[in-house]
Amino acid sequence: MPRRQASGRAGAAATVIEVLEPATEEVLREIPRAGARETDEAVARARGAFPGWRAVEPEERSATLHALADAIESEREPLATLEARNAGKPINDARAEMEMVVDCFRYYAAAPQRMLGDTIPVAGGIDMTFREPLGIVGLITPWNFPLTIASWKVAPALAAGNTVVLKPAELTPLTALELERVARKAGLPDGVLNVVAGPGSECGQRLVEHPDVAKVAFTGSTEVGRRIAEAAAGTIKRVTLELGGKSANVVFADADLEAAARDAPAAVFGNAGQDCCARSRVLVERTVLDRFMELMEETVDAMAVGDPLSEVTAMGPLISANQRETVSAYVEDGAPVAIRGRAPTGPGFWFPPTVLCPVSNDDRAAREEIFGPVACVIPFEGEEEAVRIANDTIYGLSGSIWTRDGARALRVARALDTGALSINSNTSVRVSTPFGGFKQSGVGRELGPHALDAYTEVKNVFYSVPR
Numbered sequence: 001m002p003r004r005q006a007s008g009r010a011g012a013a014a015t016v017i018e019v020l021e022p023a024t025e026e027v028l029r030e031i032p033r034a035g036a037r038e039t040d041e042a043v044a045r046a047r048g049a050f051p052g053w054r055a056v057e058p059e060e061r062s063a064t065l066h067a068l069a070d071a072i073e074s075e076r077e078p079l080a081t082l083e084a085r086n087a088g089k090p091i092n093d094a095r096a097e098m099e100m101v102v103d104c105f106r107y108y109a110a111a112p113q114r115m116l117g118d119t120i121p122v123a124g125g126i127d128m129t130f131r132e133p134l135g136i137v138g139l140i141t142p143w144n145f146p147l148t149i150a151s152w153k154v155a156p157a158l159a160a161g162n163t164v165v166l167k168p169a170e171l172t173p174l175t176a177l178e179l180e181r182v183a184r185k186a187g188l189p190d191g192v193l194n195v196v197a198g199p200g201s202e203c204g205q206r207l208v209e210h211p212d213v214a215k216v217a218f219t220g221s222t223e224v225g226r227r228i229a230e231a232a233a234g235t236i237k238r239v240t241l242e243l244g245g246k247s248a249n250v251v252f253a254d255a256d257l258e259a260a261a262r263d264a265p266a267a268v269f270g271n272a273g274q275d276c277c278a279r280s281r282v283l284v285e286r287t288v289l290d291r292f293m294e295l296m297e298e299t300v301d302a303m304a305v306g307d308p309l310s311e312v313t314a315m316g317p318l319i320s321a322n323q324r325e326t327v328s329a330y331v332e333d334g335a336p337v338a339i340r341g342r343a344p345t346g347p348g349f350w351f352p353p354t355v356l357c358p359v360s361n362d363d364r365a366a367r368e369e370i371f372g373p374v375a376c377v378i379p380f381e382g383e384e385e386a387v388r389i390a391n392d393t394i395y396g397l398s399g400s401i402w403t404r405d406g407a408r409a410l411r412v413a414r415a416l417d418t419g420a421l422s423i424n425s426n427t428s429v430r431v432s433t434p435f436g437g438f439k440q441s442g443v444g445r446e447l448g449p450h451a452l453d454a455y456t457e458v459k460n461v462f463y464s465v466p467r
């Protein structure tokens with residue numbers, strides 16, 4: 001019998017958030033619950049800290065961010081354990097995520113000395129551009145990759161000279177609060193990074209509406225993203241949005257089928273499918289469909305689903321009872337379940353890895369982001385149909401192409417309306433390369449050199465030089 005969700009959801013009068021462990025449904029920790037007042041206070045601290053932080057010399061800002069990366073690295077294992085318990089993710093995945101957090105701070109630690117401008121030839125003088133910080137930025141992050149996604153936003157925002165108010169998801173606020181503590185220890189000046197742990201409808205909304213917040217960077221559902229874009233219009237805030245996905249994993253008959261089928265399950269069931277990059281539509285050329293399904297079944301059968309803290313676990317529970325209910329609705333009686341893996345019974349928000357086949361791209365399971373371990377296998381005939389089906393979605397975040405034909409791989413990659421693609425691989429996210437979506441998967445890019453554009457304004461200065 002599921003216990004409570006974060007009790008901050010119980011009503012505006014609640015003063016604490018009970019943070020649950022999804023694998024046990026037990027309370028992991030109780031924390032104070034922030035609301036609009038605490039958000040205003042955090043914005044005021046960030047406003048107070050901004051003039052000092054933007055004036056820090058590039059070398060010194062860089063050194064502080066390196067110190068922060070070092071401090072996180074020294075606490076990597078306890079942070080990974082905390083994340084694994086709070087988000088229900090396998091410990092080895094959590095360790096890899098903490099490595100990425102460290103890498104992300106190191107990557108952007110180099111940015112303050114590389115914030116280059118242009119000089120532009122003009123008549124009568126010298127024209128130059130500068131990249132200026134925006135001011136106070138509000139960062140709103142989800143529960144699926146809590147500290148990782150926070151780092152993608154915090155690191156470039158700070159590197160560019162902004163001060164930050166970070167609002168983590170109420171279900172998984174613990175590592176963000178740890179980051180605030182570690183940052184203080186590493187020497188980040190007071191008020192530069194502020195964390196408010198409270199509900200999106202109060203703290204998140206306040207950040208979006210606050211007149212002193214210059215920009216909001218959000219990762220989460222397309223529905224909330226749409227609301228944020230609307231509300232941000234009131235103060236013409238800059239907005240970047242990383243939203244949902246329904247990405248296609250396109251497997252042509254000439255692919256290395258063993259490799260494609262071996263890797264396809266992890267590309268959907270990783271993080272229990274709660275991944276905006278999940279390749280949850282597996283498009284398989286009809287002539288190899290039967291063989292592909294045989295191979296995929298072997299991998300799904302071998303997947304260890306269970307205790308996030310076990311070294312052998314490949315998939316943990318879903319984040320919450322609500323999420324399990326949502327996911328279950330896509331696998332009701334009559335759903336074409338072709339493969340179903342195993343999952344524990346008893347306490348915990350468990351759901352077995354599930355493959356539906358054959359699915360039409362018009363079916364609800366193929367159109368909506370399920371955000372759980374449910375893959376839809378969709379047969380196709382020929383390259384043209386593959387591209388048409390892959391693009392027939394409101395989303396456009398990531399995707400894969402499996403083929404041994406290099407020309408086809410590039411032709412299809414150019415034809416797909418999606419932001420982060422991989423060929424003969426299912427990886428889309430690297431610290432040094434841009435990440436973000438086409439269509440309703442979002443606006444703007446994170447990571448790589450491009451993220452800095454989203455945390456700066458271009459200023460043009462003309463200097464008259466009389467002859």
Ligand code: NDP
Nearest residue numbers: 141142168169170199200204205220221224243244276371
């Ligand atoms: P949300 O979009 O509701 O949550 C993401 C973040 O936004 C959380 O920090 C949340 O706070 C905050 N938030 C919620 N409402 C507002 C608001 N009105 N103003 C400002 N911030 C707000 O995602 P859910 O947790 O509800 O998940 C629902 C679905 O969203 C999933 O099933 C999945 O499809 C999608 N999703 C996609 C993600 C992605 O990586 N692209 C990540 C997470 C979810 P809080 O939760 O504390 O109230």
